[in-house]
Amino acid sequence: MSNSDIYQNELTAHGIRPTAVRMMILKAMHMFDTAFSMSDMEQAIETVDKSTVFRTLALFAERHLIHDIDDGSGSVKYSLCMGDNSPRDHMHVHFTCERCHKTVCIRHVQVPMVSLPRGFTLHDVNYVLKGICPDCNKESV
Numbered sequence: 001m002s003n004s005d006i007y008q009n010e011l012t013a014h015g016i017r018p019t020a021v022r023m024m025i026l027k028a029m030h031m032f033d034t035a036f037s038m039s040d041m042e043q044a045i046e047t048v049d050k051s052t053v054f055r056t057l058a059l060f061a062e063r064h065l066i067h068d069i070d071d072g073s074g075s076v077k078y079s080l081c082m083g084d085n086s087p088r089d090h091m092h093v094h095f096t097c098e099r100c101h102k103t104v105c106i107r108h109v110q111v112p113m114v115s116l117p118r119g120f121t122l123h124d125v126n127y128v129l130k131g132i133c134p135d136c137n138k139e140s141v
Ligand SMILES: [Zn+2]
Pocket: 097, 098, 099, 100, 101, 102, 132, 133, 134, 135, 136, 137
């Protein structure tokens, strides 16, 4: 299977019609090793106009191909959802490095479950840890 087949399958598996632009944006997403912002994506694919990038990211998020992370930086970051399409996949913690300002998914660490008082319904959890990432820790040694 070629790379473009993989991207095509990834889109159709999420109920997204694979267009050339969507494939291009998905491919660019796979290039990021950390969560990316809207402007990171714009810089990665300069040939696609801003509103198309915006609409595509919104569609991908709606179909759970990507998830958004509010890391407190002021701009929403996005990251690919891995593996299953279950809500559990989104319930992992995120880590923001205070030095290099990169945000990563810590996929194997689940958000601790909280029990809410009566009358509250939980829809979303934004669990962002802050500190120094392994790369920056290495530099300071
Ligand atoms: Zn760092």
